[in-house]
Amino acid sequence: MNTKRRTFLKSAGAASTVAVAVAAGLIKPTEVLAAEWNKAAFEAKGVPDALKGIGVANPAADSRDILIKAPDIAENGAVVPVEVTSKLAGTTSIAILVEKNANPLTANFDLANGAEGYVSTRIKMGQTSNVRVVVKAGGKAYTAVKEVKVTIGGCGG
Amino acid sequence: MAEPMRIRATMAGDAADIKVLMNHPMETGNRKDAKTGKLIPAHFIQTVHADVNGKTVLEAQWSQAVSKNPFLGFKVKGAKAGNKVTISWTDNLGEKNSAVAVVA
Numbered sequence: 001m002n003t004k005r006r007t008f009l010k011s012a013g014a015a016s017t018v019a020v021a022v023a024a025g026l027i028k029p030t031e032v033l034a035a036e037w038n039k040a041a042f043e044a045k046g047v048p049d050a051l052k053g054i055g056v057a058n059p060a061a062d063s064r065d066i067l068i069k070a071p072d073i074a075e076n077g078a079v080v081p082v083e084v085t086s087k088l089a090g091t092t093s094i095a096i097l098v099e100k101n102a103n104p105l106t107a108n109f110d111l112a113n114g115a116e117g118y119v120s121t122r123i124k125m126g127q128t129s130n131v132r133v134v135v136k137a138g139g140k141a142y143t144a145v146k147e148v149k150v151t152i153g154g155c156g157g
Numbered sequence: 158m159a160e161p162m163r164i165r166a167t168m169a170g171d172a173a174d175i176k177v178l179m180n181h182p183m184e185t186g187n188r189k190d191a192k193t194g195k196l197i198p199a200h201f202i203q204t205v206h207a208d209v210n211g212k213t214v215l216e217a218q219w220s221q222a223v224s225k226n227p228f229l230g231f232k233v234k235g236a237k238a239g240n241k242v243t244i245s246w247t248d249n250l251g252e253k254n255s256a257v258a259v260v261a
Contacts, residue, residue, distance in 0.1 A: 036204060038218055042220045080224075083230070101222055102187075103222065106219070106220050106223060107220065109231075111231075112212075112214060113212040114235040115214040115215050116232040118230075118231060118232045119217075120176075121224075121229050121230070122227065124222045124223070124224055
């Protein structure tokens with residue numbers, strides 16, 4: 001048997017398998033390029049792992065200088081407005097986590113060049129949960145929580 | 158995803174108040190198609206970048222838990238009327254969009 005021919009066929013087969021996988025969407029070329037997105041932190045299932053993923057290893061200190069403006073009761077969990085104001089000097093990043101969502105880490109904002117310790121956005125919540133905010137300021141991490149009750153399909157609760 | 162993004166940037170005191178409304182389905186990947194019963198694949202914005210006057214002021218990373226047609230508000234000290242605000246995003250499928258506005 002011609003062994004060279006065998007190896008050639010093998011390698012050709014392997015190469016085409018990769019091409020098929022790419023075509024079928026099993027391997028997305030974009031996933032390789034978007035390395036800057038913190039996959040480990042965003043896909044973490046629990047709050048401690050998510051925090052570890054964004055570089056908050058030690059428990060963050062509670063702070064009264066972080067204000068979370070969110071509704072006490074959200075009638076629609078798909079759109080919950082959340083506004084975070086950090087009065088901590090030198091705030092460099094703000095992370096928003098929904099503790100009871102399957103993947104708690106929802107958003108992480110890095111601020112620079114005059115951006116104030118303030119972000120406002122809208123998030124999805126699967127159920128009633130604490131919304132935890134972790135602020136990094138002066139190399140330290142601070143945290144605050146606010147509970148938001150979610151009444152899905154309810155007529156007020 | 159070439160739908161437009163809306164940016165409103167106004168001066169409030171000594172800071173620019175910037176509000177952005179993006180057009181994006183923000184699919185979580187957990188929702189089922191009502192007709193076929195199949196899961197709708199995840200499709201959401203992962204990174205958002207904001208520049209004011211050519212300098213990076215905000216870099217955000219998002220999960221699928223940010224609401225559909227995302228809203229983002231932030232404030233930038235030291236910005237002036239007439240400064241250019243550039244917002245751009247990239248989603249998990251590699252789609253991109255960007256828009257420019259001027260601080261009023």
